[in-house]
Amino acid sequence: KLRLRECEHSPEGEGLTVQVPTALAPPLSPTDSCEVRPGPEFLTRSYTFYPDHLFRAYQFYYRDPFCREPAHSLLIKGKVRLRRASWITRGATEADYHLHKVGIVFHDRHALLNIARRLNRTQAGQDCARQLPPARAWLPGALYELLSARAERDCTVALGFTMHELSLVRVQRHLQPQSRAGPQLVEELYLGDIHTNPAERHHYRPTGYQRPLQSALHHTRPCPACSLVARSNEHHPPVLPPQAALPLRLGGRWVSPVCEVRPAVLFLTRLFTFHGHSRSWEGYYRHFSDPACQQPTFTVTAAGHYTRGRPSTKVRGGTDLVFRVTQARVTPMDHVTTAMLNLSEPSSCGGPGAWSLGTERDITATNGCLPLGIRLPHVEYELFKMEQDPLGQSLLFIGQRPTDGSSPDTPEKRPTSYQAPLVFCEGLVQDHPGSWWHMPLSGRGPCPQKALLPFLLLLLGLAFLEQL
Numbered sequence: 001k002l003r004l005r006e007c008e009h010s011p012e013g014e015g016l017t018v019q020v021p022t023a024l025a026p027p028l029s030p031t032d033s034c035e036v037r038p039g040p041e042f043l044t045r046s047y048t049f050y051p052d053h054l055f056r057a058y059q060f061y062y063r064d065p066f067c068r069e070p071a072h073s074l075l076i077k078g079k080v081r082l083r084r085a086s087w088i089t090r091g092a093t094e095a096d097y098h099l100h101k102v103g104i105v106f107h108d109r110h111a112l113l114n115i116a117r118r119l120n121r122t123q124a125g126q127d128c129a130r131q132l133p134p135a136r137a138w139l140p141g142a143l144y145e146l147l148s149a150r151a152e153r154d155c156t157v158a159l160g161f162t163m164h165e166l167s168l169v170r171v172q173r174h175l176q177p178q179s180r181a182g183p184q185l186v187e188e189l190y191l192g193d194i195h196t197n198p199a200e201r202h203h204y205r206p207t208g209y210q211r212p213l214q215s216a217l218h219h220t221r222p223c224p225a226c227s228l229v230a231r232s233n234e235h236h237p238p239v240l241p242p243q244a245a246l247p248l249r250l251g252g253r254w255v256s257p258v259c260e261v262r263p264a265v266l267f268l269t270r271l272f273t274f275h276g277h278s279r280s281w282e283g284y285y286r287h288f289s290d291p292a293c294q295q296p297t298f299t300v301t302a303a304g305h306y307t308r309g310r311p312s313t314k315v316r317g318g319t320d321l322v323f324r325v326t327q328a329r330v331t332p333m334d335h336v337t338t339a340m341l342n343l344s345e346p347s348s349c350g351g352p353g354a355w356s357l358g359t360e361r362d363i364t365a366t367n368g369c370l371p372l373g374i375r376l377p378h379v380e381y382e383l384f385k386m387e388q389d390p391l392g393q394s395l396l397f398i399g400q401r402p403t404d405g406s407s408p409d410t411p412e413k414r415p416t417s418y419q420a421p422l423v424f425c426e427g428l429v430q431d432h433p434g435s436w437w438h439m440p441l442s443g444r445g446p447c448p449q450k451a452l453l454p455f456l457l458l459l460l461g462l463a464f465l466e467q468l
Helices: 109-119 123-129 224-230 335-343
Strands: 016-019 035-037 041-049 054-062 070-085 093-106 143-148 168-176 184-191 252-255 260-262 266-275 280-288 296-306 319-332 378-388 394-398 422-425
Touching: 041 224, 070 109, 093 109, 109 123, 296 335, 319 335
Parallel strands: none
Antiparallel strands: 016 168, 035 041, 041 054, 054 070, 070 093, 093 143, 093 168, 168 184, 252 266, 252 422, 260 266, 266 280, 280 296, 296 319, 319 378, 378 394, 394 422
16 A cells, blocks of 8 residues: 555544555455445445455345344455546545456345345346245355356346445545554545435446445454454354444534545535524534545535434434424635625525625525525435444434435435434534634543544645556
8 A cells, every 4th residue: 555644643643644545455344333325224344355456345234223133145256456546536546346256145034035026126137036046945154146257147236236336445544542552553445435326326436435444453442343344254244242222312512523525526524513402403514625624615504493303214223303494604715615606696695795705694584595505494304313432432323415416305305324423522612713623621522622624634646646
């Protein structure tokens, strides 16, 4: 791997570098928790990349949101070759991949029947379903091929399976502080996002990321799931440690721990304040033009109310809510955005008068801001859940936004998966106009004392990426 120059460290000793990789190498990169994909699908993943460009990937699927009830496992083998720095998603590397083999192992008859039912929805899938054994002839541990490059057989399309996530890659390294030892190196692998609409996944090429995989050698600690996932295979899927389901109790401030990347090249950080007694909320969204969240473009401050939550009927462990957005303000933070807003129709964003750099304006009276795609008043059908990480830190998961950029403004568009988690923060202090800094007031909050941004990422120019 290509190591970039050292980056500046924050007061806690957390520095981070972004590698422009010339190769993906071992060891395994396991997930550190149960993942939720749109659908919903509950899974864990473990990928190994070899120096000759070959890779082996395991995807373990479950019936429950805690990844304790295995349904089936996929064994995926192929070749991946990194090509060039992405011209669409800054900080990412584009790659080409070719699948050699995809096999499936069913861990019970119910999983076999479920896959056969999915295949039987199309004529091509029906031909594939005939290659699976009848439920009464199912054998535990038997591997059935869904794709074979040698035999020129491919049933993955009928199943809605792709590995397009390998077409967008980002490798990061940072130091995790340890209370009784020196900082711990953590390596993370970001792969391309999964389209929220399963019907679009075969054609979609990622522009955002999933939650990162972690190196089996250099991962956050403690991580009870990491070693379990790393040691597993298609015949012995990991069963994650028991995890108590936390009730959703909204209150206090929640912030993005890292710079977030969404499809369509959106870089942002989020801060939410919830008032449980009145079921009101405020949100602060800061948008950037770079993956380090160092070059702000505009900020949006929104407010409204939300309904009492009820258990989700689609996503076990989730809570359905309805959010109403009734007020919003916008602050342009660069000259391009300021100029764009000044060229917009006077009644479409903020009323009469010129926009100026760094000056906030209320857009409630104009029912939002058309150039920025903000509509007021606005209703969103949301999905929330709370968890605790192994260190006892509270995490808040909010529903994943539709990949096509639309809003979940109807019950049918309610999310079935989650965005990157927010972390609980005890307090907020203002440093100076135009910036926000977070600091725990009681010592329990996890938020850093410096700017909540990307641990000062350092990126190498696109021209220096070695072509493989």
